[in-house]
Amino acid sequence: MKREILEILQENDRVTAAEIAVMLGLPEEEVRAEIAALEQNNTIVKYRAMINWEKTEIDRITAMIDVRVTPQREVGFDEIARRIYRFPEVRSVYLMSGAYDLSVLVEARNIKELALFVAEKLAAMDHINGTVTHFVLKRYKQEGVILDELNDAERLVVSP
Amino acid sequence: MTIQINQRVQAVPPSGIRRFFDLASEMKGVVSLGIGEPDFTTPWHIREACYYALEKGYTMYTSNSGLLELREEIARDIERAYGLSYDPHTQALVTTGVSEAVDLALRVILEPGDEVLIPEPCYVAYGPCAFLAGGQPVYVPTAVENGFRVSPHDLEAKTTPRTKALILSYPNNPTGAVMDRESLAAVAEIAACHDLMVISDEVYAHLTYSGEHTCFAGLPGMQERTILLNGFSKAYAMTGWRLGYALGPREIIAAMTKVHQYTMLCAPITAQKAAIEALRNGERERGRMVAEYDRRRRIFVKGLNEIGLGCFEPQGAFYCFPSVAATGMDGLMFAEELLKEEKVAVVPGEAFGASGKWHVRCSYASSLANLKEALQRMERFVARHEAQPHP
Numbered sequence: 001m002k003r004e005i006l007e008i009l010q011e012n013d014r015v016t017a018a019e020i021a022v023m024l025g026l027p028e029e030e031v032r033a034e035i036a037a038l039e040q041n042n043t044i045v046k047y048r049a050m051i052n053w054e055k056t057e058i059d060r061i062t063a064m065i066d067v068r069v070t071p072q073r074e075v076g077f078d079e080i081a082r083r084i085y086r087f088p089e090v091r092s093v094y095l096m097s098g099a100y101d102l103s104v105l106v107e108a109r110n111i112k113e114l115a116l117f118v119a120e121k122l123a124a125m126d127h128i129n130g131t132v133t134h135f136v137l138k139r140y141k142q143e144g145v146i147l148d149e150l151n152d153a154e155r156l157v158v159s160p
Numbered sequence: 161m162t163i164q165i166n167q168r169v170q171a172v173p174p175s176g177i178r179r180f181f182d183l184a185s186e187m188k189g190v191v192s193l194g195i196g197e198p199d200f201t202t203p204w205h206i207r208e209a210c211y212y213a214l215e216k217g218y219t220m221y222t223s224n225s226g227l228l229e230l231r232e233e234i235a236r237d238i239e240r241a242y243g244l245s246y247d248p249h250t251q252a253l254v255t256t257g258v259s260e261a262v263d264l265a266l267r268v269i270l271e272p273g274d275e276v277l278i279p280e281p282c283y284v285a286y287g288p289c290a291f292l293a294g295g296q297p298v299y300v301p302t303a304v305e306n307g308f309r310v311s312p313h314d315l316e317a318k319t320t321p322r323t324k325a326l327i328l329s330y331p332n333n334p335t336g337a338v339m340d341r342e343s344l345a346a347v348a349e350i351a352a353c354h355d356l357m358v359i360s361d362e363v364y365a366h367l368t369y370s371g372e373h374t375c376f377a378g379l380p381g382m383q384e385r386t387i388l389l390n391g392f393s394k395a396y397a398m399t400g401w402r403l404g405y406a407l408g409p410r411e412i413i414a415a416m417t418k419v420h421q422y423t424m425l426c427a428p429i430t431a432q433k434a435a436i437e438a439l440r441n442g443e444r445e446r447g448r449m450v451a452e453y454d455r456r457r458r459i460f461v462k463g464l465n466e467i468g469l470g471c472f473e474p475q476g477a478f479y480c481f482p483s484v485a486a487t488g489m490d491g492l493m494f495a496e497e498l499l500k501e502e503k504v505a506v507v508p509g510e511a512f513g514a515s516g517k518w519h520v521r522c523s524y525a526s527s528l529a530n531l532k533e534a535l536q537r538m539e540r541f542v543a544r545h546e547a548q549p550h551p
Contacts, residue, residue, distance in 0.1 A: 023456075023458050153201075156181070156195060157181065157184040157185045157190055157192045157194055157195070157505050158184050158185070158507060159177070159195050159196045159197060160175065160177050160511075
């Protein structure tokens, strides 16, 4: 039940508990309780809209920054990751395997703002050995949703 | 010259869906519950496999029976699912959709005047195909009271010395009915007793929502008299690829292959290559689609019942078949008025047989948002017409 509820909500958080209960053939109370528990323990972290900013006239620029870090005794990468993620410009931070350590997704209003953040805040931090900044040029798909607007093939209206 | 169309062809009525289709396709802003196909696009890994095959140059004929590799996968799939064994060399034929397989099966078993029992409401092609093959369709009505399952008693009553075959199609289009093992066993008894061939179209088998699908050929003694038909359209969202298959007794498959060889030659190789991928790696995506249909089914059935369109709970396929009698209209009138007034396309039940007269078929192979919109529009429509009952 848990997996199904989470899948439904991840796809569309506006589906109500009552509707989920019908979909899964479960008592509404049970579904309600399960969702409450999932919210309580932070499995369901947040409900929010997914926005394609490129459709607006509002300026926004996104960069993925590879960060090489010297891990610190006892805390490893956590300490530095925390220092990075507290900046509101930072949308996500992941610890990675491979050629660099942290992958940081940063959003800003323009290139200047972003460059400033990297140069003054990120690269200047202690224990950071180097950064490589990749600007996002076009979003094709994000979090499982295709943003690329292709015309769907048309279906018949009525067929046997 | 005077063009003369063959009398048998002339005698076949045009599909009841046709007129309605013309009406609906001219309108804008229609919410369609009229489609008899998945609203999903074929899973990407299957489409990608087809690209790859094209790149490699798979653009030629295959053997008449279809690629052996595909027939082997089909046989393995059926063995895994039902424990039934078919020899891919002699007991399998790959066809251009289940539609072709229905036609071939009827053509090879019927003599002129032979009767074919067809429980209805049912898919629109069975009767016309039987008739065009020289046979005589004998419809056996089913009713909502019996969950649209065919009753052995009714079958028995329609059986005559000329009865040659029986067509079963469960899970059923348009009702969504399924037959459990016990009900099918009673039908099997009649088939054995009257020595009938059974054509079992199980194209919706994977779309069964409660319990396991029972394969008719898997009932004791039935494999030798069953032509088992299935395809890729519904389970793998591959309607436009036109790919199906027939499994059955050697003599029957040999005869069907003979007709197929002179009429179709072979099914398209691109679709066959894609189907191999579907059978090898398609389970996950198929499961995801089936789970999604099941959720929509529950929402939609509840919605229909709440707005006053009594609907029995379909256990298979992706159709609801509610009664519209409460509005004072028959299915045909209801569908036409609903389309005109609220722009929702459903299919009149009568298109699938006389006992569908007071019903309409609604496909829930449509997004949740579409289904909710349709329910709202239908609710308005029903409320308006209950208040002013038709004479």
